[in-house]
Amino acid sequence: MRIFFSVGEPSGDQHAAHLMHALRAKSPDIEFCGFGGPEMQQAGLDCLYQLTDLAVMGIGKVLPLIGKFYSLYGKAKEYFRTQRPDAVVLVDFPGFNWWVASAAKSEGIPVLYYCAPQLWAWGAWRISKVRKYVDHILSTLPFEAEWYRERGVSVEYVGHPFFDEVAEQELDAATLLKLKGHHGRCVAILPGSRKQEVENNFPSMLAVIRELSAKHPDVRFAVACYKEWHEDRCRELISNGHEDLPIDLYTGKTSEVIEGADCCLMVSGSVSLELLARKTPAIVMYKGSILLWAIAHLLLTVKYMSLPNLIAGRDLMPEFPFAFNIKGEQQRIAQRLDEWLSNADVLQQRRDELSALADEIVQAGGVQQAAASILSYLNVAEPMRRAA
Numbered sequence: 001m002r003i004f005f006s007v008g009e010p011s012g013d014q015h016a017a018h019l020m021h022a023l024r025a026k027s028p029d030i031e032f033c034g035f036g037g038p039e040m041q042q043a044g045l046d047c048l049y050q051l052t053d054l055a056v057m058g059i060g061k062v063l064p065l066i067g068k069f070y071s072l073y074g075k076a077k078e079y080f081r082t083q084r085p086d087a088v089v090l091v092d093f094p095g096f097n098w099w100v101a102s103a104a105k106s107e108g109i110p111v112l113y114y115c116a117p118q119l120w121a122w123g124a125w126r127i128s129k130v131r132k133y134v135d136h137i138l139s140t141l142p143f144e145a146e147w148y149r150e151r152g153v154s155v156e157y158v159g160h161p162f163f164d165e166v167a168e169q170e171l172d173a174a175t176l177l178k179l180k181g182h183h184g185r186c187v188a189i190l191p192g193s194r195k196q197e198v199e200n201n202f203p204s205m206l207a208v209i210r211e212l213s214a215k216h217p218d219v220r221f222a223v224a225c226y227k228e229w230h231e232d233r234c235r236e237l238i239s240n241g242h243e244d245l246p247i248d249l250y251t252g253k254t255s256e257v258i259e260g261a262d263c264c265l266m267v268s269g270s271v272s273l274e275l276l277a278r279k280t281p282a283i284v285m286y287k288g289s290i291l292l293w294a295i296a297h298l299l300l301t302v303k304y305m306s307l308p309n310l311i312a313g314r315d316l317m318p319e320f321p322f323a324f325n326i327k328g329e330q331q332r333i334a335q336r337l338d339e340w341l342s343n344a345d346v347l348q349q350r351r352d353e354l355s356a357l358a359d360e361i362v363q364a365g366g367v368q369q370a371a372a373s374i375l376s377y378l379n380v381a382e383p384m385r386r387a388a
Helices: 010-026 038-043 061-081 093-104 124-133 143-152 161-168 173-182 195-213 228-238 254-260 272-277 290-299 307-312 326-342 344-361 366-387
Strands: 002-007 031-035 045-049 086-089 109-112 134-137 155-157 185-190 218-226 246-253 261-268 283-289 319-322
Touching: 002 061, 002 093, 010 038, 010 086, 010 161, 010 366, 031 061, 031 272, 038 045, 045 061, 045 185, 045 366, 061 093, 086 093, 093 109, 093 124, 109 366, 134 143, 134 228, 134 366, 143 155, 155 161, 161 272, 161 366, 173 254, 185 195, 185 254, 195 218, 195 228, 195 261, 195 283, 195 326, 218 228, 218 254, 228 246, 254 272, 261 272, 261 326, 261 344, 272 283, 272 307, 272 344, 307 344, 319 326, 326 344
Parallel strands: 002 031, 002 086, 031 045, 086 109, 109 134, 134 155, 185 218, 185 261, 218 246, 261 283, 283 319
Antiparallel strands: none
């Protein structure tokens, strides 16, 4: 059996790699091919193109890449025609993955979506694309599964892979000792996994750090860098007048930084679920372009952008999306973090609220369930496809 993956996000690369391991454990002869990232390649992906290199957001960033995306669409279409994998599994990255799904469906190949796009938040009108191109959704959130089910989509709730990754990961003891022991109090800084997110958000984060550092000289700020390029760019931005700030950079140690911090300032993203699982209070920010801000205000149909807030239905992680009044928003973020750092009881109350939600919804086993569901679905769907 051969499964074609299409994965364009760094976080999706991680989730898909875990899913591949789980699939191979259940079906040792299974083969993997398609578009993905370095972690998937380490897990055994025959990679036709490292799609995670093209992870960008915003129309201005996407337009120059249209030609490349179209070329990859053509490559997928040709592969489906000549090699005919048994299934296509998509992970997030909906803009491009709709093309991949349409190419697969034109060849009669089953399409499954893992970590599906959050249409309930920003694109409910695209449900017609799901019905047309996707055979089955493996949903990672319970309310999301219900949303799709109510709209007549074949869906199964399997659980979020972040919870498995948190449960299985062995943290580096030396890094934790440095974070918790040597530093005293620590605030985690998560600037995002995309280059664009770092460019847009880290300068504002540095402004917040400067304001907080003046009020809390005992606090150090641990910046979680996704890759070496991430650390290099953060170091460049720090060297531009911020060398005096108490900042430490950690590459490939995001989980340790989250675990070892008293609280966190993060760019909006699915990593918020790891903060929930590790019960680390967080402030969520996202500085976007004016165009992205306008589109978001026109399209968003939910109140919150972070997943823990969506699950809880309330503001557990205070959110600050902005494109205007940058200094004012930086001050508001700093004031909220200052409240937490100045009053241990307030911070503990937020940690207790996160703990209550985590105890209710954080369950490991989602990756294994997703793997079992894919194999089960293909055993049912395969004869139907061959008979068609």
